Amino acid sequence: xxxxxxxxxxxxxxxxxxxxxxxxxxxxxxxxxxxxxxxxxxxxxxxxxxxxxxxxxxxxxxxxxxxxxxxxxxxxxxxxxxxxxxxxxxxxxxxxxxxxxxxxxxxxxxxxxx
Amino acid sequence: xxxxxxxxxxxxxxxxxxxxxxxxxxxxxxxxxxxxxxxxxxxxxxxxxxxxxxxxxxxxxxxxxxxxxxxxxxxxxxxxxxxxxxxxxxxxxxxxxxxxxxxxxxxxxxxxx
Numbered sequence: 076x077x078x079x080x081x082x083x084x085x086x087x088x089x090x091x092x093x094x095x096x097x098x099x100x101x102x103x104x105x106x107x108x109x110x111x112x113x114x115x116x117x118x119x120x121x122x123x124x125x126x127x128x129x130x131x132x133x134x135x136x137x138x139x140x141x142x143x144x145x146x147x148x149x150x151x152x153x154x155x156x157x158x159x160x161x162x163x164x165x166x167x168x169x170x171x172x173x174x175x176x177x178x179x180x181x182x183x184x185x186x187x188x189x
Numbered sequence: 190x191x192x193x194x195x196x197x198x199x200x201x202x203x204x205x206x207x208x209x210x211x212x213x214x215x216x217x218x219x220x221x222x223x224x225x226x227x228x229x230x231x232x233x234x235x236x237x238x239x240x241x242x243x244x245x246x247x248x249x250x251x252x253x254x255x256x257x258x259x260x261x262x263x264x265x266x267x268x269x270x271x272x273x274x275x276x277x278x279x280x281x282x283x284x285x286x287x288x289x290x291x292x293x294x295x296x297x298x299x300x301x302x
Contacts, residue, residue, distance in 0.1 A: 174283025180232030
């Protein structure tokens with residue numbers, strides 16, 4: 076039973092489209108994250124939610140909108156996709172927010188914008 | 190500002206040889222230090238972490254790391270690598286004054302047969 080699961084695993088779409096990535100964790104964690112990993116493997120945090128409340132909102136275009144319907148789910152919606160949005164997006168969770176909690180990552184969702 | 194440097198973009202090691210991956214950080218107080226591993230096509234997994242106490246920490250898969258305050262380093266070591274260790278390795282730093290982790294750029298480990 077996967078601890079942090081993301082869907083879809085692969086996503087190929089045209090510029091200008093809108094797409095969503097879903098994430099669910101069954102670990103009972105309070106905090107969830109979205110990370111973006113570019114082609115050079117650089118990891119950048121995008122958002123973090125603690126118990127459905129947004130606590131980290133990095134400098135990310137407004138086209139990206141996270142939504143947490145409950146503390147086990149954190150979805151990412153992207154409007155008007157651009158070529159530069161092509162990346163692997165990772166969802167992660169941790170038992171508590173802050174700098175000491177171990178992060179549990181999903182397998183990633185590879186987004187390719189054509 | 191806090192930062193994490195992994196000086197080696199990639200390292201090639203023969204199977205069975207020892208390994209050391211370097212990580213240097215910039216931070217004033219005692220940081221929280223982590224090493225994560227990312228196997229191809231997978232998410233990241235925690236190898237080990239250091240918060241306080243013994244500066245030599247043991248992790249999973251036979252890895253260890255040593256915190257050296259004087260050198261601002263937290264290098265990852267393994268005495269004998271296996272082909273399955275081929276992966277990307279990330280060092281990360283946290284602190285009480287910063288809610289999120291600061292990540293290094295990663296080091297890709299290549300294993301020669």
